[in-house]
Ligand SMILES: Nc1nc2c(ncn2[C@@H]2O[C@H](COP(=O)(O)OP(=O)(O)OP(=O)(O)O)[C@@H](O)[C@H]2O)c(=O)[nH]1
Protein backbone atom coordinates (compact mmCIF):
# COMPACT_ATOMS: atom_id res chain seq x y z
CA UNK A 1 0.00 0.00 0.00
CA UNK A 2 3.02 2.25 0.39
CA UNK A 3 2.93 3.30 -3.27
CA UNK A 4 -0.82 3.76 -3.28
CA UNK A 5 -0.71 6.35 -0.52
CA UNK A 6 1.91 8.28 -2.49
CA UNK A 7 -0.23 7.98 -5.62
CA UNK A 8 -3.21 9.43 -3.75
CA UNK A 9 -1.04 12.31 -2.63
CA UNK A 10 0.05 13.02 -6.23
CA UNK A 11 -3.51 12.68 -7.53
CA UNK A 12 -4.77 15.18 -4.95
CA UNK A 13 -2.08 17.62 -6.07
CA UNK A 14 -3.33 17.32 -9.66
CA UNK A 15 -0.31 15.31 -10.89
CA UNK A 16 -0.57 12.32 -13.22
CA UNK A 17 0.37 8.83 -12.01
CA UNK A 18 0.92 5.62 -13.98
CA UNK A 19 -1.26 2.58 -13.40
CA UNK A 20 0.31 -0.62 -14.62
CA UNK A 21 -2.21 -3.35 -15.47
CA UNK A 22 0.45 -5.95 -16.28
CA UNK A 23 -0.49 -5.57 -19.94
CA UNK A 24 -0.19 -1.85 -20.40
CA UNK A 25 0.69 1.43 -18.74
CA UNK A 26 -2.07 3.95 -18.24
CA UNK A 27 -1.49 7.58 -17.35
CA UNK A 28 -4.11 8.80 -14.91
CA UNK A 29 -5.04 12.26 -13.67
CA UNK A 30 -7.96 13.55 -11.61
CA UNK A 31 -10.52 15.52 -13.55
CA UNK A 32 -10.97 17.78 -10.55
CA UNK A 33 -8.73 20.81 -10.95
CA UNK A 34 -7.52 19.82 -14.42
CA UNK A 35 -6.18 22.71 -16.44
CA UNK A 36 -5.33 21.00 -19.69
CA UNK A 37 -6.17 17.71 -21.34
CA UNK A 38 -3.32 18.30 -23.77
CA UNK A 39 -0.62 17.88 -21.18
CA UNK A 40 -1.70 14.30 -20.46
CA UNK A 41 -2.18 13.60 -24.19
CA UNK A 42 1.35 14.80 -24.92
CA UNK A 43 2.89 12.77 -22.12
CA UNK A 44 1.07 9.57 -23.12
CA UNK A 45 1.19 10.04 -26.88
CA UNK A 46 -2.52 9.10 -27.12
CA UNK A 47 -5.84 10.91 -26.65
CA UNK A 48 -7.14 10.50 -23.11
CA UNK A 49 -10.52 9.04 -22.18
CA UNK A 50 -12.73 10.40 -19.45
CA UNK A 51 -13.72 7.67 -17.00
CA UNK A 52 -17.06 8.18 -15.28
CA UNK A 53 -18.89 6.05 -12.73
CA UNK A 54 -22.14 4.19 -13.33
CA UNK A 55 -23.87 6.59 -10.92
CA UNK A 56 -22.79 9.65 -12.90
CA UNK A 57 -23.86 8.11 -16.19
CA UNK A 58 -27.20 7.12 -14.71
CA UNK A 59 -27.67 10.72 -13.57
CA UNK A 60 -27.28 11.66 -17.23
CA UNK A 61 -29.88 9.13 -18.32
CA UNK A 62 -27.62 6.29 -19.43
CA UNK A 63 -27.92 2.82 -17.96
CA UNK A 64 -24.87 0.73 -17.29
CA UNK A 65 -24.19 -2.56 -15.59
CA UNK A 66 -20.43 -2.04 -15.22
CA UNK A 67 -19.12 0.11 -12.35
CA UNK A 68 -17.53 2.65 -14.71
CA UNK A 69 -17.19 3.51 -18.38
CA UNK A 70 -14.67 5.35 -20.57
CA UNK A 71 -15.44 8.10 -22.95
CA UNK A 72 -12.74 8.63 -25.59
CA UNK A 73 -12.22 12.36 -25.88
CA UNK A 74 -12.27 14.05 -29.26
CA UNK A 75 -9.68 16.71 -30.16
CA UNK A 76 -11.84 19.77 -29.59
CA UNK A 77 -13.15 18.88 -26.14
CA UNK A 78 -12.59 21.73 -23.71
CA UNK A 79 -12.46 21.92 -19.92
CA UNK A 80 -16.03 23.23 -19.70
CA UNK A 81 -17.30 20.17 -21.58
CA UNK A 82 -15.41 17.96 -19.17
CA UNK A 83 -16.91 19.69 -16.15
CA UNK A 84 -20.35 19.37 -17.73
CA UNK A 85 -19.78 15.66 -18.23
CA UNK A 86 -18.52 15.03 -14.74
CA UNK A 87 -20.40 17.23 -12.28
CA UNK A 88 -23.00 19.56 -13.74
CA UNK A 89 -26.58 18.66 -12.89
CA UNK A 90 -27.92 18.82 -16.43
CA UNK A 91 -25.05 18.15 -18.78
CA UNK A 92 -25.11 20.54 -21.73
CA UNK A 93 -26.01 19.42 -25.27
CA UNK A 94 -22.42 19.44 -26.67
CA UNK A 95 -21.21 17.49 -23.67
CA UNK A 96 -24.05 15.01 -24.03
CA UNK A 97 -23.24 14.38 -27.69
CA UNK A 98 -19.80 13.18 -26.59
CA UNK A 99 -21.37 10.30 -24.69
CA UNK A 100 -22.04 8.26 -27.82
CA UNK A 101 -18.55 6.73 -27.80
CA UNK A 102 -18.83 5.11 -24.33
CA UNK A 103 -16.82 1.93 -23.76
CA UNK A 104 -16.70 -0.34 -20.69
CA UNK A 105 -13.88 0.53 -18.30
CA UNK A 106 -10.96 -1.92 -18.07
CA UNK A 107 -9.12 -2.86 -14.85
CA UNK A 108 -6.79 0.15 -15.11
CA UNK A 109 -9.65 2.61 -15.47
CA UNK A 110 -11.56 1.01 -12.61
CA UNK A 111 -8.44 1.38 -10.47
CA UNK A 112 -8.27 5.04 -11.47
CA UNK A 113 -11.82 5.71 -10.26
CA UNK A 114 -11.11 3.91 -6.97
CA UNK A 115 -8.11 6.19 -6.46
CA UNK A 116 -10.27 9.30 -7.00
CA UNK A 117 -12.79 8.06 -4.44
CA UNK A 118 -10.12 7.24 -1.90
CA UNK A 119 -8.62 10.70 -2.51
CA UNK A 120 -12.09 12.19 -1.78
CA UNK A 121 -12.21 13.90 -5.18
CA UNK A 122 -14.97 13.88 -7.77
CA UNK A 123 -14.88 10.26 -9.01
CA UNK A 124 -13.94 11.12 -12.59
CA UNK A 125 -10.51 10.49 -14.10
CA UNK A 126 -8.64 11.20 -17.29
CA UNK A 127 -6.85 8.08 -18.48
CA UNK A 128 -4.52 7.72 -21.46
CA UNK A 129 -2.76 4.58 -22.68
CA UNK A 130 0.97 5.13 -22.99
CA UNK A 131 1.80 4.78 -26.71
CA UNK A 132 4.78 2.83 -28.06
CA UNK A 133 6.41 6.13 -29.02
CA UNK A 134 6.01 7.59 -25.51
CA UNK A 135 6.95 4.33 -23.73
CA UNK A 136 10.60 5.20 -23.32
CA UNK A 137 10.13 8.76 -22.05
CA UNK A 138 7.45 7.60 -19.57
CA UNK A 139 9.74 4.78 -18.38
CA UNK A 140 12.50 7.34 -17.90
CA UNK A 141 10.28 9.64 -15.87
CA UNK A 142 9.29 6.70 -13.68
CA UNK A 143 12.95 5.70 -13.22
CA UNK A 144 13.85 9.30 -12.31
CA UNK A 145 11.05 9.48 -9.76
CA UNK A 146 9.19 12.21 -11.67
CA UNK A 147 6.22 9.93 -12.27
CA UNK A 148 4.92 7.40 -9.79
CA UNK A 149 3.89 3.95 -11.04
CA UNK A 150 1.50 1.70 -9.13
CA UNK A 151 -0.10 -1.65 -9.83
CA UNK A 152 -3.68 -1.13 -11.01
CA UNK A 153 -4.83 -4.04 -8.83
CA UNK A 154 -3.55 -2.24 -5.73
CA UNK A 155 -5.39 0.87 -6.88
CA UNK A 156 -8.64 -1.06 -7.36
CA UNK A 157 -8.32 -2.45 -3.81
CA UNK A 158 -7.51 0.84 -2.13
CA UNK A 159 -11.05 1.31 -0.83
CA UNK A 160 -11.34 -2.08 0.84
CA UNK A 161 -10.08 -2.42 4.38
CA UNK A 162 -8.21 -5.50 5.57
CA UNK A 163 -9.05 -7.02 8.94
CA UNK A 164 -6.67 -5.90 11.66
CA UNK A 165 -5.37 -3.03 9.55
CA UNK A 166 -5.94 -0.25 12.07
CA UNK A 167 -3.18 0.90 14.35
CA UNK A 168 -4.12 1.86 17.89
CA UNK A 169 -2.12 5.06 18.24
CA UNK A 170 -2.90 7.00 21.40
CA UNK A 171 -5.50 7.57 24.07
CA UNK A 172 -6.48 9.93 26.85
CA UNK A 173 -9.11 10.54 29.48
CA UNK A 174 -11.56 13.18 28.20
CA UNK A 175 -14.40 13.98 30.60
CA UNK A 176 -17.48 14.96 28.60
CA UNK A 177 -20.35 17.17 29.67
CA UNK A 178 -22.78 14.25 29.49
CA UNK A 179 -20.36 11.45 30.35
CA UNK A 180 -17.70 12.43 32.84
CA UNK A 181 -15.85 9.12 32.72
CA UNK A 182 -14.81 8.91 29.07
CA UNK A 183 -11.65 7.92 27.18
CA UNK A 184 -10.77 8.76 23.59
CA UNK A 185 -8.83 6.03 21.81
CA UNK A 186 -7.44 6.98 18.41
CA UNK A 187 -6.98 4.48 15.57
CA UNK A 188 -5.15 5.21 12.32
CA UNK A 189 -5.55 3.54 8.92
CA UNK A 190 -2.33 2.09 7.48
CA UNK A 191 -1.99 4.75 4.79
CA UNK A 192 -2.29 7.43 7.46
CA UNK A 193 -5.05 9.20 5.55
CA UNK A 194 -7.90 8.66 7.96
CA UNK A 195 -8.15 8.46 11.73
CA UNK A 196 -11.11 7.18 13.73
CA UNK A 197 -11.82 7.66 17.41
CA UNK A 198 -13.43 5.27 19.87
CA UNK A 199 -15.06 7.18 22.72
CA UNK A 200 -15.20 4.69 25.57
CA UNK A 201 -17.81 5.78 28.10
CA UNK A 202 -17.61 4.31 31.61
CA UNK A 203 -16.20 0.79 31.82
CA UNK A 204 -17.94 -1.25 29.14
CA UNK A 205 -15.59 -4.18 29.77
CA UNK A 206 -17.29 -4.72 33.12
CA UNK A 207 -20.78 -4.82 31.59
CA UNK A 208 -22.54 -8.13 31.39
CA UNK A 209 -23.95 -8.89 27.95
CA UNK A 210 -24.18 -6.60 24.96
CA UNK A 211 -22.33 -3.27 25.01
CA UNK A 212 -24.28 -0.11 24.07
CA UNK A 213 -22.72 1.13 20.83
CA UNK A 214 -23.11 4.07 18.49
CA UNK A 215 -21.42 4.25 15.07
CA UNK A 216 -21.32 7.92 14.22
CA UNK A 217 -20.08 9.11 10.83
CA UNK A 218 -18.37 12.49 10.97
CA UNK A 219 -20.41 15.52 9.99
CA UNK A 220 -18.38 18.69 10.49
CA UNK A 221 -21.30 20.95 9.68
CA UNK A 222 -23.76 19.23 12.00
CA UNK A 223 -21.58 17.82 14.79
CA UNK A 224 -19.51 20.94 15.36
CA UNK A 225 -21.57 23.85 14.07
CA UNK A 226 -25.10 22.61 14.65
CA UNK A 227 -26.10 22.80 10.97
CA UNK A 228 -29.85 22.71 10.57
CA UNK A 229 -29.61 20.73 7.32
CA UNK A 230 -29.24 17.46 9.25
CA UNK A 231 -29.76 15.96 12.70
CA UNK A 232 -26.18 14.75 13.27
CA UNK A 233 -25.12 17.12 16.05
CA UNK A 234 -28.13 16.32 18.18
CA UNK A 235 -27.79 12.59 17.49
CA UNK A 236 -24.16 12.76 18.60
CA UNK A 237 -24.97 14.42 21.91
CA UNK A 238 -28.03 12.20 22.47
CA UNK A 239 -25.86 9.15 21.84
CA UNK A 240 -23.28 10.16 24.45
CA UNK A 241 -26.02 10.90 27.00
CA UNK A 242 -27.89 7.72 26.05
CA UNK A 243 -24.84 5.46 26.40
CA UNK A 244 -24.06 7.07 29.75
CA UNK A 245 -27.64 6.41 30.89
CA UNK A 246 -27.32 2.78 29.80
CA UNK A 247 -24.38 2.35 32.18
CA UNK A 248 -21.56 2.96 29.69
CA UNK A 249 -20.55 1.77 26.24
CA UNK A 250 -18.74 2.96 23.16
CA UNK A 251 -19.22 5.60 20.49
CA UNK A 252 -17.13 5.11 17.36
CA UNK A 253 -16.56 8.46 15.68
CA UNK A 254 -15.77 7.45 12.11
CA UNK A 255 -13.95 9.55 9.53
CA UNK A 256 -16.72 9.07 6.98
CA UNK A 257 -17.75 12.67 6.36
CA UNK A 258 -20.65 13.05 3.95
CA UNK A 259 -21.54 9.32 3.96
CA UNK A 260 -17.97 8.69 2.85
CA UNK A 261 -17.72 11.21 -0.01
CA UNK A 262 -15.76 13.80 1.99
CA UNK A 263 -16.55 17.35 3.02
CA UNK A 264 -15.69 18.98 -0.33
CA UNK A 265 -18.15 16.75 -2.14
CA UNK A 266 -20.78 17.09 0.59
CA UNK A 267 -20.71 20.86 0.14
CA UNK A 268 -21.08 20.38 -3.63
CA UNK A 269 -24.01 18.05 -2.94
CA UNK A 270 -25.65 20.63 -0.66
CA UNK A 271 -25.49 23.20 -3.44
CA UNK A 272 -27.14 20.70 -5.80
CA UNK A 273 -29.80 20.08 -3.13
CA UNK A 274 -30.49 23.81 -3.07
CA UNK A 275 -31.29 23.40 -6.76
CA UNK A 276 -34.02 20.88 -5.89
CA UNK A 277 -32.35 17.46 -5.71
CA UNK A 278 -32.71 15.23 -2.67
CA UNK A 279 -29.70 14.01 -0.67
CA UNK A 280 -29.20 10.83 -2.70
CA UNK A 281 -29.81 12.25 -6.17
CA UNK A 282 -27.34 15.05 -5.43
CA UNK A 283 -24.62 12.51 -4.60
CA UNK A 284 -25.48 10.58 -7.75
CA UNK A 285 -25.02 13.67 -9.92
CA UNK A 286 -21.50 13.86 -8.51
CA UNK A 287 -20.88 10.21 -9.43
CA UNK A 288 -21.43 8.58 -6.04
CA UNK A 289 -23.76 5.87 -4.81
CA UNK A 290 -26.44 6.44 -2.15
CA UNK A 291 -24.02 5.57 0.63
CA UNK A 292 -20.29 5.10 0.11
CA UNK A 293 -19.46 4.09 3.67
CA UNK A 294 -17.75 0.83 4.56
CA UNK A 295 -17.79 -0.33 8.15
CA UNK A 296 -14.73 -2.63 8.21
CA UNK A 297 -12.96 0.01 10.29
CA UNK A 298 -15.73 -0.13 12.91
CA UNK A 299 -15.48 -3.92 13.12
CA UNK A 300 -11.73 -3.62 13.47
CA UNK A 301 -12.05 -1.12 16.32
CA UNK A 302 -14.57 -3.32 18.11
CA UNK A 303 -12.24 -6.30 17.77
CA UNK A 304 -9.38 -4.21 19.18
CA UNK A 305 -11.62 -3.23 22.11
CA UNK A 306 -12.68 -6.89 22.53
CA UNK A 307 -16.35 -6.12 21.99
CA UNK A 308 -18.33 -8.79 20.18
CA UNK A 309 -21.94 -8.23 21.32
CA UNK A 310 -23.65 -4.86 21.01
CA UNK A 311 -26.88 -2.95 21.48
CA UNK A 312 -26.74 -0.57 18.55
CA UNK A 313 -28.09 2.98 18.66
CA UNK A 314 -29.11 3.69 15.07
CA UNK A 315 -31.97 4.09 12.61
CA UNK A 316 -29.86 2.81 9.74
CA UNK A 317 -30.37 -0.86 8.78
CA UNK A 318 -27.12 -0.87 6.75
CA UNK A 319 -25.09 -0.36 9.91
CA UNK A 320 -26.74 -3.37 11.55
CA UNK A 321 -26.10 -5.53 8.48
CA UNK A 322 -22.48 -4.38 8.15
CA UNK A 323 -21.66 -5.21 11.78
CA UNK A 324 -23.32 -8.63 11.51
CA UNK A 325 -21.38 -9.31 8.33
CA UNK A 326 -18.20 -8.41 10.20
CA UNK A 327 -18.97 -11.00 12.90
CA UNK A 328 -20.34 -8.64 15.57
CA UNK A 329 -23.53 -9.82 17.24
CA UNK A 330 -26.13 -7.04 17.20
CA UNK A 331 -28.38 -8.13 20.03
CA UNK A 332 -30.78 -5.20 19.80
CA UNK A 333 -31.32 -1.86 18.12
CA UNK A 334 -32.31 1.31 19.83
CA UNK A 335 -33.66 4.28 17.84
CA UNK A 336 -31.73 7.53 18.07
CA UNK A 337 -33.40 10.74 16.98
CA UNK A 338 -32.53 14.39 16.69
CA UNK A 339 -35.25 17.00 16.27
CA UNK A 340 -37.21 17.02 13.04
CA UNK A 341 -37.34 20.58 11.76
CA UNK A 342 -38.56 22.37 8.64
CA UNK A 343 -34.95 22.52 7.45
CA UNK A 344 -34.03 18.84 7.87
CA UNK A 345 -37.42 17.24 7.15
CA UNK A 346 -36.71 16.69 3.46
CA UNK A 347 -33.30 15.13 4.20
CA UNK A 348 -34.68 12.77 6.83
CA UNK A 349 -37.64 11.81 4.64
CA UNK A 350 -35.32 10.90 1.76
CA UNK A 351 -33.33 8.67 4.13
CA UNK A 352 -36.53 6.99 5.32
CA UNK A 353 -38.17 6.61 1.92
CA UNK A 354 -35.18 5.78 -0.22
CA UNK A 355 -32.69 4.11 2.11
CA UNK A 356 -35.10 2.46 4.55
CA UNK A 357 -33.95 4.35 7.65
CA UNK A 358 -36.23 3.52 10.56
CA UNK A 359 -37.89 6.65 11.91
CA UNK A 360 -41.15 5.14 13.18
CA UNK A 361 -43.78 7.85 13.01
CA UNK A 362 -41.36 10.62 14.02
CA UNK A 363 -41.33 12.21 10.56
CA UNK A 364 -45.10 11.96 10.15
CA UNK A 365 -45.66 13.78 13.45
CA UNK A 366 -43.64 16.80 12.25
CA UNK A 367 -45.82 19.71 11.26
CA UNK A 368 -49.01 18.15 12.60
N1 LIG B 1 -23.47 13.08 1.06
C1 LIG B 1 -24.19 13.62 2.03
N2 LIG B 1 -23.89 13.32 3.30
C2 LIG B 1 -24.65 13.85 4.26
C3 LIG B 1 -25.70 14.71 4.00
N3 LIG B 1 -26.24 15.10 5.20
C4 LIG B 1 -25.52 14.47 6.15
N4 LIG B 1 -24.57 13.70 5.59
C5 LIG B 1 -23.62 12.79 6.20
O1 LIG B 1 -24.35 11.65 6.57
C6 LIG B 1 -23.68 10.99 7.63
C7 LIG B 1 -24.70 10.71 8.73
O2 LIG B 1 -24.07 9.89 9.65
P1 LIG B 1 -24.77 9.04 10.77
O3 LIG B 1 -25.71 9.92 11.56
O4 LIG B 1 -23.70 8.30 11.50
O5 LIG B 1 -25.54 7.92 9.98
P2 LIG B 1 -26.96 7.66 9.45
O6 LIG B 1 -26.77 6.95 8.16
O7 LIG B 1 -27.79 8.92 9.44
O8 LIG B 1 -27.56 6.60 10.47
P3 LIG B 1 -28.02 6.74 12.01
O9 LIG B 1 -27.78 8.16 12.44
O10 LIG B 1 -27.16 5.75 12.74
O11 LIG B 1 -29.44 6.36 12.03
C8 LIG B 1 -22.55 11.92 8.05
O12 LIG B 1 -21.33 11.45 7.49
C9 LIG B 1 -22.93 13.26 7.44
O13 LIG B 1 -21.80 14.05 7.12
C10 LIG B 1 -26.01 15.02 2.66
O14 LIG B 1 -26.94 15.72 2.33
N5 LIG B 1 -25.22 14.46 1.71
Ligand SMILES: [Zn+2]
Pocket residue numbers: 219221222223230231232233
Ligand atom coordinates in the same frame (compact mmCIF):
# COMPACT_ATOMS: atom_id res chain seq x y z
ZN1 LIG C 1 -24.94 16.02 9.48
